[in-house]
Amino acid sequence: MAFALLLLYALLILGVGLVAVRRTPESFYLNNRESGALSVGFSIFVSCIGASATISVIGMAFAVGTPAFWWLGSGAAGLVLLSLALARKIRSSGAYTLPHMVEAFLGPSVRPLISVVVVVAWLAILAAQFSALSRVFASLTGLSSLPCLLIGLVLVCGHTFGGQSAIMRTDRIQALLIISSLVLVLLWLSRHNPGWVGAVQPQVVNAGFPPEKLLYYFVVVGANYVVCPMLFGRILSAKNERSARLGGLVGAAGIALCSALIVAVGLSCKGLIPEQTPQDEVLTSVLGTVMPYWMHLVVSFALISAIVSSADSCLVTAATVLSFDLLGQLRRKADGGKALAPLGAGFLGEVALGPKAAPFSLRREWACVVLLGLAGAALSLYGKSILGFLMMAYDMFACGVAMPVSIGLLLHGKRRILPRFAHAAVVAGGLLGLVAALSEEPLWSYAGMATSALLTLGGIRKR
Numbered sequence: 347m348a349f350a351l352l353l354l355y356a357l358l359i360l361g362v363g364l365v366a367v368r369r370t371p372e373s374f375y376l377n378n379r380e381s382g383a384l385s386v387g388f389s390i391f392v393s394c395i396g397a398s399a400t401i402s403v404i405g406m407a408f409a410v411g412t413p414a415f416w417w418l419g420s421g422a423a424g425l426v427l428l429s430l431a432l433a434r435k436i437r438s439s440g441a442y443t444l445p446h447m448v449e450a451f452l453g454p455s456v457r458p459l460i461s462v463v464v465v466v467a468w469l470a471i472l473a474a475q476f477s478a479l480s481r482v483f484a485s486l487t488g489l490s491s492l493p494c495l496l497i498g499l500v501l502v503c504g505h506t507f508g509g510q511s512a513i514m515r516t517d518r519i520q521a522l523l524i525i526s527s528l529v530l531v532l533l534w535l536s537r538h539n540p541g542w543v544g545a546v547q548p549q550v551v552n553a554g555f556p557p558e559k560l561l562y563y564f565v566v567v568g569a570n571y572v573v574c575p576m577l578f579g580r581i582l583s584a585k586n587e588r589s590a591r592l593g594g595l596v597g598a599a600g601i602a603l604c605s606a607l608i609v610a611v612g613l614s615c616k617g618l619i620p621e622q623t624p625q626d627e628v629l630t631s632v633l634g635t636v637m638p639y640w641m642h643l644v645v646s647f648a649l650i651s652a653i654v655s656s657a658d659s660c661l662v663t664a665a666t667v668l669s670f671d672l673l674g675q676l677r678r679k680a681d682g683g684k685a686l687a688p689l690g691a692g693f694l695g696e697v698a699l700g701p702k703a704a705p706f707s708l709r710r711e712w713a714c715v716v717l718l719g720l721a722g723a724a725l726s727l728y729g730k731s732i733l734g735f736l737m738m739a740y741d742m743f744a745c746g747v748a749m750p751v752s753i754g755l756l757l758h759g760k761r762r763i764l765p766r767f768a769h770a771a772v773v774a775g776g777l778l779g780l781v782a783a784l785s786e787e788p789l790w791s792y793a794g795m796a797t798s799a800l801l802t803l804g805g806i807r808k809r
Contacts, residue, residue, distance in 0.1 A: 359516070374666075375509065375670070376579065380585050381583045381584050382585060384596060387592070387596025389597075389659075390597030391597045392651075393577070393659035394418070394597070395524055396478070396652060396655070399608060400478070402478075402626060403418065403609065404608055405625025406625055407608070407613050408623070408628045410552065411547060412549050412613070413552060414555070416563045418602070418608070419602060420564045420567045422605070424567075425577070426594075429595045433593075435755055436581045442666070443582075444575040445461040445464060452750060452751075453768060456765055456772060457675070458672060459769060461668070461671040463743060464667045467740075468664040469718065469725060469739075470735045470738045473722045473723075474736050475653050475656055475657035479502075480726070481630060482630070482646055485642075501654060502658050502719060507715060513655075520654075523647075525603075527648030528608065531644075531645055532614060535618075539618055569749075570740045570743055570748065573743075573747060575663050576660060576663040579663055580593065619635065619636065629645075661718060665711060665718055666714075669710050669711045669714045737786075745797075746771075746775040746776025747776070750772055750801075753806075757806065760809070763807070764807060765805075767805020770801050778790050
């Protein structure tokens with residue numbers, strides 16, 4: 347039965363991806379810029395509720411208690427800041443991507459550099475999603491990890507072929523499925539383990555989650571929600587500035603609610619499985635040893651929905667940046683021409699799409715989807731934990747990109763930033779972020795963000 351349901355789900359997701367294909371850049375990159383506030387909010391919500399917010403946070407709550415809330419809670423706080431301070435300006439830019447936008451206030455030389463950082467960082471996030479997806483498939487089907495990984499690769503790539511139009515078409519259904527499944531799991535666990543509520547000790551920090559970790563979450567993890575190419579893509583897809591801002595706030599509220607539910611599920615697992623269970627295996631252990639088969643199916647498909655929704659968002663983000671901001675720019679320079687297509691109202695004015703305004707075929711975009719999907723799947727075999735992959739990405743991006751982009755966006759129209767200073771900020775911050783990721787020492791993260799911010803501020807000049 348599990349195989350039949352999985353096949354049906356896969357056909358549905360792949361069908362939506364193929365039906366949504368429209369051979370226009372606006373459709374693939376930004377859902378034709380026609381998303382309302384609820385559509386933007388639901389899409390942001392399901393994009394952020396992936397492997398880290400399900401399997402890993404449940405395991406973290408099982409191990410350290412209520413402070414596990416802050417993995418997503420810090421993200422919700424960062425998203426509120428994005429919505430209130432930056433969303434209107436982002437939407438008014440008329441850009442296609444985050445690197446495309448920064449060219450207006452950090453200079454053309456910074457665009458390819460930030461594009462490389464985005465692609466590398468989002469590959470690590472994609473690897474985390476593939477790692478989680480293969481575990482859920484293995485728990486559901488009993489297959490070994492490699493076939494499960496290949497199934498996940500085909501599913502995610504197939505859905506991503508439709509671009510943002512395909513992804514946002516299914517996000518509202520995926521969001522409702524995730525929330526309702528979490529509530530159902532919590533009710534079932536509470537009935538069979540009623541003592542968990544009385545054992546909960548509400549804490550902001552504790553011995554397993556010290557204050558320095560909370561600081562790290564708010565500074566580094568939160569920064570990745572203030573400046574994020576995936577979330578910028580959702581903001582840019584909004585039909586107007588009001589929808590962009592309200593959509594961000596809806597997404598933040600959904601993330602905070604879901605974080606509380608996920609932590610409650612993790613806490614309600616205590617006493618049902620051994621205390622020494624690895625964090626990434628807590629949920630799958632409960633599914634396989636405690637819950638009845640029908641609950642196993644329900645929860646597994648909710649997890650698959652959550653992870654696929656996040657994975658395809660990561661993949662379309664990385665593929666768009668690779669295709670549009672790196673390969674597209676290289677082709678334009680090689681052909682020595684300016685094929686311009688209007689972006690509509692915005693401070694960017696026009697954007698280069700290709701020589702002689704060639705028809706948009708999606709061949710390059712699909713090739714990037716497949717290439718990056720294979721790279722993310724291969725990286726997931728590296729053996730790092732889900733949170734380990736995510737922290738690698740967060741360190742590199744927060745240190746190298748978050749500060750120059752946020753400062754430049756806030757000052758655009760008032761001050762200019764010299765490109766050489768922005769370039770130095772991205773390089774120096776990114777390298778220190780890489781050191782932080784490899785050493786797992788948070789002080790390097792703070793040093794990277796501070797260095798990046800100081801270099802950016804040092805390049806500010808009057809217009």
